[in-house]
Amino acid sequence: MGSYILRRLLLTIPVLLGVATLVFALIHLVPGDPVQAMLGEGATPADVAELRTKLGLDRPLYVQYESFLVGLVHGDLGTSIRTNEPVTQAIAERVPATVELAFASMCVAVLIAIPLGVLAAAWRGTGIDYGATTLALLGISIPNFWLGPLLAIVFSIELGWLPVSGRGGLAHLVLPAITLGAPLAAVLARMTRASVVEELRELYVLAARAKGVSRTRAVLHHAFRNSLIPIVTIFGLQFGAVLTGAVITETIFAWPGVGRLLIQAIDFRDYPLVQGCILLIAFAYVGANLLTDLTYGWLDPRIRYN
């Protein structure tokens, strides 16, 4: 297991370097002058030159790239143009809100998807199965930037049960968590169904049933347990959808997380902050994929020796 972890960790380094390089290239090589864009058309050449020097954009590209990488390794992503706050600090202030939302939405997804998927698989080909499958396809097709406002219309405006925006107690968390969790639940439910159906066909399930194990026990204790590996994988892969979904959900519900910070930074053309947010989200995704791979290797020893 140790050498497997080490190998996976080493493989991650070039990907992270590639991600950082691509983000750097995006911000620096794109046509047009970002400084002019930040200051607007009315800015004097002197103002432009001053900000350029302040941001270090007057240095040769390779020097900028080198100092960008050195800064990145030291956790220094520059300063926000709008607030003059270090980018790392501005992002760090917003991370807890996003983690809270992501965690809550994953709980929502698991609580809906696993029972739905197992039920559909156990009653495969019946009305329950078709109902669950259609519900899951609906969940994948309904955009969260529509589901969010719809939930707000019903539960905040019509019924007045839940607050419509902001972060606070548990009540504030409900609608954003459902909005972000629903599409994840849909994908997870489909995967759970397929995976349990696959396992139910295995001979060991038949053997268990032949030995007098009840149907419920055969589904839950035997098939479901073994079907967990693909479910864990899809859960890890879907973490990316949670991260980008968070950008949209946070914007809808004015949730003070990293996603909303990114959209605000784009609106203000605060490029150092945009760069920082994108790097953080991409690195978090790479980290989640790494964790998924490691979990997979831990659950299924065959993977480690591949």
Add this chain to the structure above:
Amino acid sequence: MEARKGLREALSTPIAAFGLVIIGLAALAALAAPFAPYSPTAQDLALRLAGPSWRHPFGLDELGRDVFSRVLAGAQISFLVGVVVVSVSAVVGTLLGGLAGYFGGWFDELVSRIVDVLLAFPGLLLAIALVAVLGPSLMNVLLALSVIGWVGYARLVRGQVLKAREIDFVQAARALGAGTPRIMLHHVLPTAMPVVVVQATLGMAGAILSEAALSFLGLGAQPPTPSWGTMLNGGVSHLLDAPHLTIFPGVAIALLVLGFNFLGDGLRDATDPKSLQT
């Protein structure tokens, strides 16, 4: 022959047929847009935010524009985005993935590393980053979605080609002296076509959803362009007084995306013998 049989089989499942019906209706809506009762940008300020009525079945928006006519015009934009993004992505991805799989070596290494890095960005994030730097516009959305879109095709086709290269009839064609372009076009790529078609159908849903998301965030089509996402963006500030602004464009997006997902699912079941069993 095989593919046609697969297609017929796919469309005989109720879900895929239902998907095709939805797509057909949406295509009709897009074609009917020029004959809509009102211009999508014509304003009747006296009636701004008015709810649905006989003259305006979907009501009017915050600038007094007819929402029904705008939803029809939005269908055109959604189809445009879907077709452009999927065509560019499929062609570029198939070409690069096919060449990488067939030739291997440094070219494969290069393509695979680029794919790895692009896949390290979750979903829309790279598109958001691209549009943030290039500036919000429909054109830049098309560009950004194509830049991230080809990766999926490249990975799929590369895998298929690696498998196909070893199949007997491909080896036989090579032994008979067929050149590389002929082997690629006539023998290797056709084996990859079913997965590309499935990916393209689901890709239509993805592209339409992504454009709407970017436009919703204010990063896509700019007002007064009647993109469904832009319309939703305008509607959210009127959730209280005019919920119809949120409901109708949202239904339109969800239905069309559902249609492509239904069809894609049906096609996948028909082309992938493994998923048929489940």
